[in-house]
Amino acid sequence: MIYLNNAATSYPRLPQVVEAVKRSLLAPPQEPGRCGFEDPLMACRSAIAKLYGVADPLRVLLTTSATLGCNQILFGLPLQAGSHVITSCMEHNSVLRPLNELAARNECSLSVLPLEDDGSLSIDRVGGALRPDTRLMAFVHVSNVTGAIFPVQALALLAAGRNVPLLIDDSQGAGLVPLDLASLPGKVFLVAAGHKALQGPPGTGFFIVPDAVSLSPWITGGTGVHSVEDRQPPMLPYRLEAGTPNSCGLAGLLAGVTHVLETTPAVLAEHRRTLAEHLVKHLPSPWTHIAPGATADYRAGVVSLVHPTMKPSEIGLMLQEIYGIETRWGLHCAPLAHRHLGTFPDGTLRIGLGEGNTIEEVEQLIEALHQSGNLT
């Protein structure tokens, strides 16, 4: 099998990740505060904090997915009737659906901004959408559909200038496109999945908060500590983490993040960029690809392909069944992106390149795309 669906979940698993999960499962239970052992999660927080330049690892909250992190942020912020939120058409449903739920409850109104003709997000357009009642800006860092990289630094400057919190969905960029949160002004929240380029197991994710008080707890319950409190303990991480954690998964995430820190995001991204550019350069007719913005920055290793007559689902099946090539077809949980790009409702054939892929595998994909895309 040639696995080209790394934008969804990285595969094959790193041996050290597998070993870490196995070791955690075989060890006596280590759930913090519940078993009398040292908190094994702090190392995971610290590794993620290092990745993002966060001084206090307790600002890293561990969860089971980016979606859960998004919900904890969006439902934990003091949004209410009259609150205005700015977001973009490129967001994943992990952001869009909670926002739409809030809007349906009349707890916010939304401005969903399109991209410019060159595929970029215009800071001027975002600035123009700001209103006196804007209470949040929520933007993806790297699009999971096209790999486009949003100008987070400029967004943070803009948000900070208006004292508006900024939520960054870094699920696709984590471990590939560096973000130094310490350098971003204002109140910045970040959320990411653990199972993509960070190489963690599915069922891992995290979010990072600017302080201990900006979010109200959205999930409350057992923490293993401060059990006498009748409400959620006020300090991090307990204020925003409730329930028995996925300790073995997070042990795997620690191994994955450690690998990313040691290898460096720059090296990992360069490999993906090389493969993606090779694919784009040699893409056979009649295929076209959706460029990831004006800068054609392929560091995320995401290449979305479109065929003029064949559906992505059909081509995807052919690649899978004939050539043993695993890709992802469809909307990639980002329906507004496809409406904007003109690829709705069938979506695109997404090639998600990973660190285990080779030029030879991309060559095989190119040949398979040529054969399957030119039926007579």
Added chain:
Amino acid sequence: MISSFIPLDDCLGSTHTVRVHLDKPITKSLVDHLSAGASLKYYPHFPKPFFRIDHPCFIAQGVTGNDHFRITYLGVARPLVQDAMWSLFPGTTARLPVAPGQDSGVPTEDQTR
């Protein structure tokens, strides 16, 4: 005979996709059998011959030599697809999976009284 139906959910909401597992590999004659009364496109030049059958109530796609193929259909057509599968593969007792929110087609206890 069909041994099982495996649902393959994707993010396209309008159709259901199911992998049909058989008790033996797919042959060209089976493809011809499946395409009776339907439109067949057959591509033998691939490393594994690929077929697509546009049946009135479903689309079947796969390669010969495998023990499975994929069918795609609209949710409302599920009973018709079920009947077609049972007709095309006599002796099959497996039932198409029910998608969330989709009527299973199986009478409830109340309905049978």
